Amino acid sequence: MSTSLYTRRRVKNIVAMTLSMLATAxxxxxxxxxxxxxxxxxxxxxxxxxxxxxxxxxxxxGLANAMVGSLILNVLGILIATPIGVAAxxxxxxxxxxxxxxxxxxFLNDILLSAPSIVLGLFVYTIVVLPSKYLTDxxxxxxxxxxxxxxxxxxxxxxxxxxxxxxxxxxxxxxxxALSLGVPQWKLTMQILVRxxxxxxxxxxxxxxxxxxxxxxxxxxxxxxxxxxxFNPLDKMPSLPxxxxxxxxxxxxxxxxxxxxxxxxxxxxxxxxxxIARFAFRSKVSHD
Amino acid sequence: MHATxxxxxxxxxxxxxxARNAKDTRDDRIFGWVLKACALLVLLALVxxxxxxxxxxxxxxxxxxxxxxxxxxxxPSNDQYGALVPIMGTVGTAFIALLFAVPxxxxxxxxxxxxxxxxxxxxxxxAIELLAGIPSIIYGMWGLFIFAPFVAEHVKPWLMNNFSxxxxxxQVSWLVQHVPWIARFFSSEYPFFGAGVFTAGLVLAxxxxxxxxxxMREVFQTVPTRLKESAYALGSSTWEVVWDIVxxxxxxxxxxxxFLGLGRALGETMAVAFVLGNTFKFSWSFLETGSSIASTIAxxxxxxxxxxxSSLMAIAFLLFVVTFIVLLIARxxxxxxxxxxxK
Numbered sequence: 001m002s003t004s005l006y007t008r009r010r011v012k013n014i015v016a017m018t019l020s021m022l023a024t025a026x027x028x029x030x031x032x033x034x035x036x037x038x039x040x041x042x043x044x045x046x047x048x049x050x051x052x053x054x055x056x057x058x059x060x061x062g063l064a065n066a067m068v069g070s071l072i073l074n075v076l077g078i079l080i081a082t083p084i085g086v087a088a089x090x091x092x093x094x095x096x097x098x099x100x101x102x103x104x105x106x107f108l109n110d111i112l113l114s115a116p117s118i119v120l121g122l123f124v125y126t127i128v129v130l131p132s133k134y135l136t137d138x139x140x141x142x143x144x145x146x147x148x149x150x151x152x153x154x155x156x157x158x159x160x161x162x163x164x165x166x167x168x169x170x171x172x173x174x175x176x177x178a179l180s181l182g183v184p185q186w187k188l189t190m191q192i193l194v195r196x197x198x199x200x201x202x203x204x205x206x207x208x209x210x211x212x213x214x215x216x217x218x219x220x221x222x223x224x225x226x227x228x229x230x231f232n233p234l235d236k237m238p239s240l241p242x243x244x245x246x247x248x249x250x251x252x253x254x255x256x257x258x259x260x261x262x263x264x265x266x267x268x269x270x271x272x273x274x275x276i277a278r279f280a281f282r283s284k285v286s287h288d
Numbered sequence: 289m290h291a292t293x294x295x296x297x298x299x300x301x302x303x304x305x306x307a308r309n310a311k312d313t314r315d316d317r318i319f320g321w322v323l324k325a326c327a328l329l330v331l332l333a334l335v336x337x338x339x340x341x342x343x344x345x346x347x348x349x350x351x352x353x354x355x356x357x358x359x360x361x362x363x364p365s366n367d368q369y370g371a372l373v374p375i376m377g378t379v380g381t382a383f384i385a386l387l388f389a390v391p392x393x394x395x396x397x398x399x400x401x402x403x404x405x406x407x408x409x410x411x412x413x414x415a416i417e418l419l420a421g422i423p424s425i426i427y428g429m430w431g432l433f434i435f436a437p438f439v440a441e442h443v444k445p446w447l448m449n450n451f452s453x454x455x456x457x458x459q460v461s462w463l464v465q466h467v468p469w470i471a472r473f474f475s476s477e478y479p480f481f482g483a484g485v486f487t488a489g490l491v492l493a494x495x496x497x498x499x500x501x502x503x504m505r506e507v508f509q510t511v512p513t514r515l516k517e518s519a520y521a522l523g524s525s526t527w528e529v530v531w532d533i534v535x536x537x538x539x540x541x542x543x544x545x546x547f548l549g550l551g552r553a554l555g556e557t558m559a560v561a562f563v564l565g566n567t568f569k570f571s572w573s574f575l576e577t578g579s580s581i582a583s584t585i586a587x588x589x590x591x592x593x594x595x596x597x598s599s600l601m602a603i604a605f606l607l608f609v610v611t612f613i614v615l616l617i618a619r620x621x622x623x624x625x626x627x628x629x630x631k
Contacts, residue, residue, distance in 0.1 A: 013525035017403055023395020024404075024412060027501070030494045031419045034430050041433075084326045091323035101327075109330045111615045114548065116555025118582050119337050119608045122589070122601065126340040153333055160330060184312035186319035214423020217557040217582070221589055241425045241558075248429050248562065256433070263426050274421045 042264020076148025089163025121218030147223025162204025345602030384489020503545030
């Protein structure tokens with residue numbers, strides 16, 4: 001009797017352990033599968049013209065304008081999100097201690113972190129793209145600026161959260177020491193706290209950059225895309241993820257090859273960024 | 289500081305110091321205001337996203353009334369819109385995604401916290417987290433070019449042979465003959481076409497596995513070692529420790545992690561847009577093509593005008609509200625564990 005119970009428990013345990021290992025294997029298998037396809041299919045389409053020609057020439061073209069556009073949009077997004085995000089994170093960590101608003105904002109920031117990016121794109125459409133008709137002659141204009149603002153909205157919560165977490169890791173004795181010397185709080189914050197949390201904050205900015213580099217949905221109705229090289233942020237602006245989206249939908253296999261090549265470049269860029277963010281600064285940042 | 293200032297300090301110096309103090313106080317206050325304004329932008333972004341979609345979607349809500357939610361018509365040529373098909377597609381894909389992602393994530397978390405040797409844990413968890421870093425457009429491409437054909441060739445025919453009323457091999461299975469309703473969920477007009485709710489759900493599952501498993505792993509690690517050691521000392525097997533000690537202890541946080549994954553799955557656009565098929569015919573079947581809220585917006589918003597645009601804004605509002613509630617529940621449940629830990 002007791003032997004059979006023992007056997008049953010052992011079998012149950014072995015089955016559970018095997019299934020757990022199987023689950024891990026499945027997870028790793030899918031990772032390997034996706035990376036493998038992106039690498040092999042992408043390498044096949046990797047040609048020098050990818051970096052020199054623009055999308056206007058279709059099969060004979062490249063992705064140069066999309067890469068430049070992505071770069072501009074990402075830089076815009078980060079430039080807008082960083083000061084606001086660092087400031088908001090600083091307020092959460094340093095100023096919100098006695099207010100009820102602090103935990104609420106922190107909570108809402110966590111929600112913004114996983115909010116559907118397409119809805120944020122529509123939001124920017126209504127507050128930036130639609131009103132643009134009052135500035136021009138009645139024409140609604142999609143623009144790089146709008147795309148940058150949409151990306152900034154997605155980068156913002158990442159930066160807020162890492163700044164908040166990193167500042168809270170700074171020992172309180174540092175604050176006390178500075179305050180006891182008569183340093184005003186803004187100087188303490190700017191010159192001592194933010195500086196000592198700098199590497200963590202930079203990690204957050206890099207993670208945010210990795211996050212927005214792959215975003216497609218919010219750009220569809222803001223930057224809109226363009227087949228030409230443009231450096232003007234007031235104009236429609238192409239981006240790598242969006243060209244991948246268009247080229248994947250295209251029925252022509254030659255165009256699909258370009259999409260894979262773009263996917264390869266994008267994936268390498270994003271993975272490199274997140275690896276640098278994770279290992280170069282050797283700090284613990286969670287980014288769920 | 290003031291206490292040490294004696295009376296014989298020249299008054300000019302004292303006024304200078306008072307002025308400096310006043311300036312510092314003022315600067316501090318302005319600095320605090322600026323920071324607070326930036327923090328309030330987070331609040332503004334959420335309220336703004338909800339408000340703007342409701343504002344521009346009002347026309348659709350007003351025109352179609354409550355029927356907007358229950359009508360399965362989506363007909364731009366006659367300007368008639370109902371959100372049922374996109375809603376069903378969103379719910380269906382998210383359901384499939386959770387169905388596969390939850391057990392796999394649980395297995396991964398179990399493996400990483402209890403089974404794997406110490407040296408293997410770091411590399412494996414980094415690799416799983418790498419999945420979270422891959423842009424969703426890449427999942428979409430992979431889904432369209434690689435995974436959907438794979439499903440069409442190997443998975444869907446098998447499912448249809450076993451569960452549908454009109455299987456490709458012509459033999460209706462015992463299960464279908466004896467279990468009512470089941471065939472309804474597995475029918476498809478095109479047995480060898482890969483796109484559909486099922487495929488999209490699977491792609492979403494792969495996307496959300498890293499999120500759910502990393503939350504589960506983190507919360508499993510918060511279980512006090514004493515508790516587990518006591519159970520082991522009483523002769524429990526690893527599985528018994530996990531199922532009877534670890535899971536009950538972390539239950540709310542585990543559910544929170546699942547809701548976090550659900551929130552992601554509901555709002556995901558690009559991974560789904562390619563593999564869902566973008567059709568607007570109502571169907572109960574998981575193997576049929578469909579559309580989700582996010583994919584409908586992505587596909588139609590560019591060319592939409594008037595009532596169609598308003599309808600798209602209206603479903604965006606619905607999506608936002610639902611994900612907001614789901615994420616709210618997720619965060620509240622995840623927070624409960626932190627209070628338990630005393631953090």
